[in-house]
Amino acid sequence: MNIxxxxxxxxSRHLLEVTLRKWGYEVTAARDGAEAWEILNRPEAPNLVISDWMMPKMDGLELCRRVRGDQKKEYTYxxxxTGKGKKEDIVKGLNAGADDYVIKPFDREELKSRVGIGERIISLEREVRRLASTDPLTGILNRGAFMDRLTQEINRCNRENTPLSLIMADIDHFKKVNDTHGxxxxxxxxxxFAETLRNALRSYDFVGRYGGEEFMICLPGTDGAPARDVAERIRKEVESRSFTLPDKGGAIGVTASFGVVSRAPESGEDLDMVIKRADKALYEAKGRGRNCVCMAR
Incomplete structure (x- = not known):
């Protein structure tokens, strides 16, 4: 963990750095609250902060207030x-947004315990977020988490002037699988099926369960023809794969239909427009007899 x-x-800064590194932590150091705030706004910012109260440019309490007023996804502990040990000072610090406090000069064992508490809380928060964003059956992103990430990706593509493609996939005749085999x-x-999709993607692509037997794949930085190739490769993989039947020792085959849409940054299309086009392309694939790939027009 980076602190x-x-x-x-x-x-005092040097003593903290040496002590924390000795305990196995990575350390990033700031000379005042303003520099700390700048660091916290970087990608991959630390999630645990040890801040002095009295500092130039921005004090520790103002840093707490800014962190708590930020809409970051991950929690910052x-x-x-502080040398302020009065009860009213401690309450003031906690009310500003601090999670804990250590009185100067700090006791190493006390600091180690309090840092450990913060580390446990951050780990629990990450696990809660992971569970909240994951489809419990397939282990991939659930609909809400996928849509949030897709929104972020569209915004990023707008800033960087890069394309983005979306694949909507639907397992053909899935109701028949349930009715026949349970x-x-x-x-x-x-x-x-989710595993097949996940294994076909690059490290920065992402997949989510849209609902029922429908899935969505986001391919950042990818335009139409390569996206269609990805969908066709997945279609062939699904068609050739044997899907295991639980408790029966057998397997069945299934197919899937795919709708593909490519979004150019200059198009100005929002999230709903992109999904609507992908859904229309999927509907067309089903109308052509299923087990095929259709590009949005």
Whole structure:
């Protein structure tokens, strides 16, 4: 874990750095609250902060207020380091947004314990967020998390003037699988289908379960023809794969239909427009007899 230290006094800052590194943490150091705030706004910013109260440019309490007023997805745990030991000062620090405090000069064992508490809380928060964003059956992104990430990706593509493609996939005649082989078999097909999609993608592509037997894939930086090739490759993989039946020792084959849409940054299309076009292309694929790929017009 990377810990950010915000401390204007050089000797105290150095002592904190040495102590934390000795315990196995990575350390990023800031000389005042303003520099710490700038660091916290970078990508991959630390999630745990040890901040002095009294600092030039921006003090520790103002840093707490700014962090709490930010709409970051991940939680930032803040420990205030202060010589102010009065009860009213501690309450003031906590009310500003600090999670914990350590009185100067700090005791190493006390600091180690309080940092450990912060680390556990951050780990729990990350696990809660992971569970909230994951489809429990397939282990991929659920609809809400996928849509949030797709929105972020569209905004990024607008800033960087790059294309983006979306693939909407639907398992053909899935109801027949449930009716013939049971819902456990249907669940297994969904799990293995999601695995097939995930294995076909690059590290920065992402896939989510849109609902029922419908799935969506986002291909950042990819325009129409390559996106169609990806969808066709997945279609062939699904068609050739045997899907395991639970408790029966057998397997079945399934097919899937795919709608592909490519979004150019200059198009100005928003999230709803892109999804509507992908859905229309998928509907066309089903109208052509299923087990095929159709590009949005």
């Amino acid at each position: 950010l230290i915000a401390e204007d006094e050089p000797v 803040i420990i205030i380091l 819902h456990q078999a249907g669940d297994r097909v969904l799990q293995e």
